[in-house]
Amino acid sequence: MTSSPSAPGGNSAASTAALTLLLAINLLNYIDRQVLYAIFPLLKAELHLSDTALGFLGSAFMLCYMVSAPLLGWIGDRWQRTRLCSFGVAVWSAATALAGIAGTYHGLLAARTVVGIGEASFGTVSPGLLADYFPKERRGRILALFFLAIPVGSALGYLLGGIIGQTWGWHASFLIVGTPGLLLAIPVWLLRDPPRTIGDQNSAVSPTRRYADLLGNRSFINGTLAMAAMTFALGGLAQWLPSFLNRIHGLSVAKGNTLFGAITVITGIAGTLSGGWLGDRLQQRSGKGYLLVSGWGFLLGTPFAAIAILAPSLPLCLTAIALAEFFLFLNTGPLNTVIVNVSPSAIRSMAFAVNIFFIHALGDAISPTIIGWLSDRWGLQNSLMVAPLAILVAAAFSFLSCRTVERDSALAEQQ
Template sequence: MPRHDAPAPVPPPRRSRGGRYALALLLAVNLLNYIDRQILYAVFPLIKADLALSDTALGLIGSAFMICYMVSAPFFGWWGDRWSRPRLAAAGVAVWSVATAAAGVVSGYRGLLAARAAVGIGEASFGTVSPGLLTDFFPKERRARILSLFFLAIPVGSALGYLIGGLIGHRLGWHAAFLVVGLPGLALALPLGLLQEPHRDGSGSPPDATAPPGYRTLLDNRTFLINTLAMAAMTFALGGLAQWIPTFLFRMHGLDVARGNTIFGAITVVTGICGTLTGGWLGDLLQRRTPRGHLVVSAWGFVIGTPAAAWAILAPSLGHCLTAMFVAEFFLFLNTGPLNTVIVNVTRPAIRSMAFAVNIFFIHALGDAISPAVIGWLSDRLGLRTALLATPLAILAAALFSFLCGGTIARDMARAGE
């Protein structure tokens, strides 16, 4: 007969249902996020010619987006740890979709700057809450793989942005390109707003307006801070390359807007899918053996990517340039899942939206909020090829920070309850 005095076994924390649906929905929204973000760079030569802009002024259009994106992020991060994350993300989708479409009807430089700034505000609300929201639907052993799937939107969405922007811009003009990609996001805002808010990290606790501590607690987390510096250096390089490589192919190798964007987009989508998925799988595999597993993958990816990026810029022939670009992008995308997983692993559930907000602020403040304009300024004085050599140096710095970060991650994971 069963013993009635024996304590009942404590079941493991249950994950919220609907993980696959949440992943599919958030991935679709993130795809539109990066299409709307990158389409600007696909039509750079067309905007430059139409509005008669210098490279510095052209670079500032991309910087306007990033400045508003990073400045808005801390506000949305604080709010996301205290309110419904799906509703906050859905509001952001609606804002950036309307703003992208608005860029298609403006006639001057100031209007385009204002529209891109509004896109940054909308995307900040989604970017701060979505990674933590998604990981709360799945167990921690699968985090890197799940985040790698989510961040497939970076290469795929970026490639689609280049392809759509190049093709439509070449045939119908840059205004039409913004209109075509802007409005579809409104169709995803409603289902995202209705998405179930999961238990935060399986704790069974709903959002509490008084529970989350402030931003100052993140200053004591050395792993989080050093990891953020690594991602900032990476973002400086990737932001500069993403904005200027289509123009580089146009100027240095004689490719027209449509062909240059098509080739660059194809390389980005193939290397992005392969590199991102490989990085997530390798990160989770090595993490079972050592707390530094995710960082090892990222650090060596940066080390290998540095010389490849330099050769892509310096190669005299188009074939060598594209081959080196393929290798460089693969090893850069390798780190996407692992480095974002490090943020989740070393921060407590109650402050993860704020952690991603701080990360977003600093990686863009030190990264692609300034790199497009910096490279544009250097290009006006030294030429575009020489200016782009700043990017391999930034990638090497990212490798050094990733190695350094490995010395503190075990302690900070323990403090976060991981």
């Protein structure tokens, strides 16, 4: 495979600047996504909503996110990726701010749906764009840094949403967190799009054929299913744990979100960076290294997730949440790196679009509503127990991918 000339060893100023800017945007991505869940109790009280209706606010965003991803991924393989990223940032930031002036449930639902379009524009192209700035042997650590935005941005979303919402109301939460993205849309528009690394420059295989080949790529399919199961669990927990702490353990909206956010920041950073480092180290010894880190992380995190839900005391609950999050975040860099490595570079944006579609269609597009529906019937604590079961499924698919990942990575390099 030819290396991108823009990434000589991954140490150029352009590579570092791209990583810094895309990481900052990804932080806003998760802040704007998670702020909704921090203010669930406020929305429920003011708009008189059922748990099913609350859960559908999250599901509607994800449905739009996943449905628009394939088209946006197809565009990303043909258009300048930095421009598509810029468009996405501007759209989701404006929609987040507009949610702050919504006066009804349906207005809020419409705004959150548009957020999905903007975030899909960024999410389908940004991992592949960043991968083309750095050499293959460093991708695990680089993508782990990029995906630090998940725990840090999510935690900031909970923290800002809870504090701002309790102080000035839920409208202010959306208005304040939505505005900064409009400013970052400008520098990403000006960012240089590096050349896409393609193994065989004279290949006669059409992009359409390569898209079809994804369906026969067993590592891609199993890796995507592992991420879908993980997303089902983590999406449901992310949306409902603040409400769980409020209802089951009696914490205020601000205190519950502050504690949950602080735990997520600390364990998320530690778990994500550890997973990226471990994945790169094990990958040097075995082509299955990234998947082994992910699979064992899921297995070790499952019992702690169950203890967190069933714990009779708040200290035990918070301790279990911290341990569960650490082990679950180990997979973030490794699994995304597997998707990059087994996907031909010429269709990498589309590969991530397909990945996004299925992980959300089978994951957090449905889990918040399912948990909300079960909560209306069995109570929130009982309904959350579907999450540890889903994490076990993620572990099984990670280990299953070990059987084919070396072959599929080699084939992707040749295309």
